[in-house]
Amino acid sequence: MKVGIDMGTTSEGTSASLDIEELLATRLLVQGNSGSGKSHLLRRLLEQSAPWVQQCIIDPEGDFVTLADKFGHVVIEGERTDAELVGIATRIRQHRVSCVLSLEGLDIEQQMRSAGVFLNAMFDADREYWYPVLVVVDEAQMFAPSVGGDVSEEARKISLGAMTNLMCRGRKRGLAGVIATQRLAKLAKNVAAEASNFLMGRTFLDIDMLRAADLLGMDRRTAEMFRDLKRGSFVALGPALSRRPLKVTIGAVETSARSTSPKLMPLPEAPQDVEDLILTPDPDELSRPIIRRPAPPPRPANDILAELSRPRPEPAAAVEVKPAQPEMLPEEREAIVDGLLAEILASPEAAFRPDAELFQDFLVRCRIRRVPGAALSLSAFRRKMAIARSGVDAETAASETWASALQLADRVTEDLQGVFLMIAQAAARGLPCPSDAMIARAYGTHSARRARRLLGYFEEQGLIVVHADFSGKRIVAFPDLGRETAPGDANGPDIGNAERAAAE
Numbered sequence: 001m002k003v004g005i006d007m008g009t010t011s012e013g014t015s016a017s018l019d020i021e022e023l024l025a026t027r028l029l030v031q032g033n034s035g036s037g038k039s040h041l042l043r044r045l046l047e048q049s050a051p052w053v054q055q056c057i058i059d060p061e062g063d064f065v066t067l068a069d070k071f072g073h074v075v076i077e078g079e080r081t082d083a084e085l086v087g088i089a090t091r092i093r094q095h096r097v098s099c100v101l102s103l104e105g106l107d108i109e110q111q112m113r114s115a116g117v118f119l120n121a122m123f124d125a126d127r128e129y130w131y132p133v134l135v136v137v138d139e140a141q142m143f144a145p146s147v148g149g150d151v152s153e154e155a156r157k158i159s160l161g162a163m164t165n166l167m168c169r170g171r172k173r174g175l176a177g178v179i180a181t182q183r184l185a186k187l188a189k190n191v192a193a194e195a196s197n198f199l200m201g202r203t204f205l206d207i208d209m210l211r212a213a214d215l216l217g218m219d220r221r222t223a224e225m226f227r228d229l230k231r232g233s234f235v236a237l238g239p240a241l242s243r244r245p246l247k248v249t250i251g252a253v254e255t256s257a258r259s260t261s262p263k264l265m266p267l268p269e270a271p272q273d274v275e276d277l278i279l280t281p282d283p284d285e286l287s288r289p290i291i292r293r294p295a296p297p298p299r300p301a302n303d304i305l306a307e308l309s310r311p312r313p314e315p316a317a318a319v320e321v322k323p324a325q326p327e328m329l330p331e332e333r334e335a336i337v338d339g340l341l342a343e344i345l346a347s348p349e350a351a352f353r354p355d356a357e358l359f360q361d362f363l364v365r366c367r368i369r370r371v372p373g374a375a376l377s378l379s380a381f382r383r384k385m386a387i388a389r390s391g392v393d394a395e396t397a398a399s400e401t402w403a404s405a406l407q408l409a410d411r412v413t414e415d416l417q418g419v420f421l422m423i424a425q426a427a428a429r430g431l432p433c434p435s436d437a438m439i440a441r442a443y444g445t446h447s448a449r450r451a452r453r454l455l456g457y458f459e460e461q462g463l464i465v466v467h468a469d470f471s472g473k474r475i476v477a478f479p480d481l482g483r484e485t486a487p488g489d490a491n492g493p494d495i496g497n498a499e500r501a502a503a504e
């Protein structure tokens with residue numbers, strides 16, 4: 001069924017139609033600075049398409065709850081246990097009811113967690129409930145940030161994982177992502193890259209404009225036009241919208257946003273006794289309980305351990321003269337750190353323990369070995385672990401191919417870098433393609449199905465090409481490196497690199 005909904009008017013004076021069925025297959029990214037009219041646009045899209053398709057809105061500001069009255073969306077407050085959220089999301093898919101997940105009032109970490117758990121549960125619905133749903137995420141950069149922020153690694157992983165599932169793997173399960181962001185440069189690249197339809201609004205910052213131009217395949221000069229767009233005007237491009245960039249002015253909406261732009265209002269006449277008015281306490285005031293901001297959450301153990309492992313300043317006048325510790329050369333320090341990483345990885349359970357836990361283990365070991373200087377950050381640690389896990393040998397590690405492989409690895413999220421590099425090193429060295437079991441272990445799972453999904457994902461990203469030789473053995477080619485693995489048995493055992501190199 002072909003349903004075109006009316007988004008407003010084009011610069012040519014015609015009606016701007018959005019093909020809903022095509023949108024379900026090809027997703028939409030909306031970007032524009034604050035106040036450019038993204039939320040208004042999403043509201044227009046939701047209102048117009050409400051009769052045609054089930055909708056789920058991830059709403060950080062609680063702006064869209066007003067859809068409930070007119071269109072019957074169920075409002076779900078985000079402050080719930082994971083089990084409750086999973087239960088609700090599952091029933092939302094079973095009963096095909098439109099909903100708004102309102103995350104208003106939660107702190108950012110809770111917002112990420114709740115959205116992540118909810119979206120993942122929608123994604124994991126049983127196959128019989130894979131009906132189409134428009135999943136609209138406003139302020140998507142919050143849920144799929146391009147770099148780690150102050151939130152815990154766990155929350156970031158859940159939320160980013162859910163957004164990646166939605167945008168990269170949701171289509172077959174009926175989930176169609178529609179995401180809006182103020183700052184394209186702050187949105188994880190792999191999430192943005194999966195949308196084929198774009199509505200680009202007013203954009204000031206060069207870095208966002210360049211990302212937008214990149215996504216739309218425009219040159220920079222043409223992208224300059226995003227600077228001059230008025231509020232409510234967007235450049236549309238994509239199979240569900242228009243085959244060439246087309247300026248669209250978004251039409252009116254029927255429901256109102258709870259928050260609107262501040263309007264200037266004249267100040268009231270100042271009363272004579274203004275000082276009295278402000279400084280005289282109201283009689284109730286003194287009996288009212290004082291509300292204080294909640295205490296900041298306890299600092300994560302990582303921070304405390306990192307601080308502990310930092311060298312303390314020498315006391316100014318040491319009473320007891322200890323023998324000075326011999327200075328450690330940077331190479332020496334590096335070698336010890338690498339040795340510690342290898343020790344951690346040598347434990348058979350290491351692959352299945354979360355990185356944050358391994359990081360704590362690492363910090364403690366650094367302290368025991370009295371490694372001077374600041375300990376690695378968690379993200380530097382991750383990177384080193386990814387390289388160590390890949391099993392690359394010293395010779396390959398020094399090669400140019402490896403330097404390019406490391407650059408390519410930056411195009412996937414941190415949690416996928418280890419697996420990616422593990423396959424890349426096999427290609428760089430001409431070793432057989434790792435088996436599903438080996439890929440699964442590098443990703444910290446026992447599931448071979450997941451391993452195959454990962455390969456599919458890398459392939460979708462244009463990083464690899466998977467093919468087979470005449471006997472059906474798997475080969476993974478890296479077009480950017482000009483290398484490919486030797487043929488390997490996908491169902492082969494999980495053996496280490498050293499054994500494989502020896503078997504060659």
Ligand SMILES: Nc1ncnc2c1ncn2[C@@H]1O[C@H](COP(=O)(O)OP(=O)(O)OP(=O)(O)O)[C@@H](O)[C@H]1O
Pocket residue numbers: 032033034035036037038039040041182231232233249250251252257259260261
């Ligand atoms: N096409 C439009 N027609 C009429 N009013 C509009 C239009 N687009 C936006 N507005 C109004 O402009 C104001 C800002 O729009 P909106 O809240 O959608 O911006 P936004 O891009 O979502 O900003 P933020 O990133 O800060 O959330 C709102 O009051 C909205 O009603």
Ligand SMILES: [Mg+2]
Pocket residue numbers: 038039040138
């Ligand atoms: Mg908004």
